[in-house]
Structures are given as structure tokens and as C-alpha cells.
Amino acid sequence: MKRSALLTLILIGAIATGAQAGDIFEKVGTFAGQFLKIGPSARGAAMGNAFSAVADDPSATYWNPAGLVEVQGTAIHIDHMEWPADIKLDYVSYIFKTSWVPGTLGLTARGLTMDPQNERTIYLPEGTGRQFDAGDMSFGFSYAQYFTDRFSTGATINLIHMTLADRKVNTATLDFGLIYRIGIRGMRLGMAVQNMGGEVDFDSRPSKMPIIFKVGLAATAFDFGPHHMIGSIEFQHPADNKERANIGVEYSFNRFFFLRGGYNAGYDANKLAGGFGVEVNTSENSRMFVDYAYEDLSELGAAHRFSVSFTY
DSSP states (O other): OHHHHHHHHHHHHHHHHHTTTTOOSOOTTOOSOGGGGSOOOHHHHHTTTOOTTTOOSTTHHHHOGGGGGGOOSOEEEEEEEEETTTEEEEEEEEEEOOSSSOSEEEEEEEEEEOOOEEOOOSSOTTOOSOEEOEEEEEEEEEEEEESSSSEEEEEEEEEEEEEETTEEEEEEEEEEEEEEEOOSTTOEEEEEEEEESOEEOSSSSOEEOOOEEEEEEEEEEEEETTEEEEEEEEEEEETTSOOEEEEEEEEEETTTEEEEEEEEESOSSOOEEEEEEEEEEOSSSOEEEEEEEEEEOGGGOEEEEEEEEEEO
């Protein structure tokens, strides 16, 4: 199994990066669906987006679907993000199990919205008096399964709908992930490939989806008494930008109050990130998680995320 997992990692990595092997420049601004790259959870964002090896909650539908196997029972995750320029992103995931299908299932919905924009032309730069709408949305289905007690895999299929004024386009993408639990100090090796496949065509020039290949490692930094801390590091290879690195930590006191911090290296805007969260037992078999994250986007300002999750 270890050899099979390693071969699978190598094969998927080759598929994800092989097409860009001969690239000599960054293809910034040439790929569509950029909203697919925005992490939809306060916890993951606060840890500097270094979450592909940590993913063990309902937001794993995005970060690494292989982590869904660790969601106990049924779970709902709701996330709202305030992005610069009055752009908003909302994300909802529903995780469940059934008696007739082994493994864990998930349904997701995501929407990027903004206020109506003034229509401008070369001859009327102050506006024509008309407005137009723009926004993106996606609907996903996830499935995850243990292969052994240490190795799990999962996938998410996304149906994507994007609008710009009177133009509407549709496509589909696939996210795939693996997590291997090493068994030493809680170490976990995670791999994910996001946004594989699909193209859109707004103006007779097809654009690909922003495929990303991620590899991450997470481990327990310390665990004694009420104090617990995990650290995570992740490397990313996006098709439309240079390689990146993400670093994050999460400290918890008595598994009730959480402090998080992270750093995004190699990004044009994203830099420092941080946040906090609380976990509340709402009944004998249910829990609620409330999280907040702040992300420094340099000249663009700051992004704020708010997440609420329920498990029962």
C-alpha cells in the first residue's frame, strides 16, 4: 500500500505539472475561475492556507477531500468572506454518511458576488448610465474513503457557472486528494490537485481553469495538559503563477479556545494571516465551531473570514 500510494502521488503530480514543464514565464491573468483559488474556511486561511495535510473538518471538501473521512457523524459548514473591492464569497458544505455507501459523502455550494458595476466605454469613461452584474458559483459532490487505517483518498466534482454582464459560461472541474498518517507525532502527509479539467469561453478565446498541485506536511508540535499545538507547511505549484509556500500553526487550550497564525510566501499580495476560534459542546453528541480569520493582502487591504460549523 505504501508503494501504491507513492506511485499514485508521483503520477498525479506528473499529470498536474507536466503540461507546464516547458513554461518560461508566469501565466498570470490567463486562466479563468480565479474564485476557485480562494480558501473557504476561516481556520484554513488563518493558518496561512497550509491546510492540505491538516484538513479534518467539513471544509476538507475544498482543501483536501481525503480528510472528510475524519468528520464524525453529520456536519454542516458555513463560511462568509469579505474580500477587497466589496467582493463577497460564501461557501456551504454538508457532510454525511449512509448505510448503503461506504465512506463519507459531501455536498457543497459556493458563490462569489459583488454589487452591480457601472458600464463604461472608451468614449464614456464616466459611465453610460447602465449597470451590469458579474459573479461566479459552483456546486460540488465529494466522496472520501479509507484504504487502510492510515491512508485515505477523496475527490470533489464541481459544476461551475460564471456570469459577466450578458455572457454566461459553464464547465466542470475535479479535485483529488490523498492523506497518509505517518504515525509519528501526529505527522500527516497530504497531497491535493485542484481544478483539473474544464475550459470556459467568454470572448472566443478559451481559458483553462487554474489547476494547482499541493503537497503538505503537518505534525504535533507539543501536547501536554490542556496545551496542544500543530504546525503545517505546504508547497504549491499553480499553473498560472510561480511556486509558493505556506506555513501555519494552531494552538488550542483545553480543546476549547484556538489561536492560529500563518504566512503565505511567494504571493503577490497575501502575506501574514491569523485568527481564533472556539469549540462549544451543544449537547452530548453535537458540537459547534466558530472561527474568524484575518488576512493581510498588502496594498489591497485586508480580507476577513467568518466560519460556523456544526457536527452531530
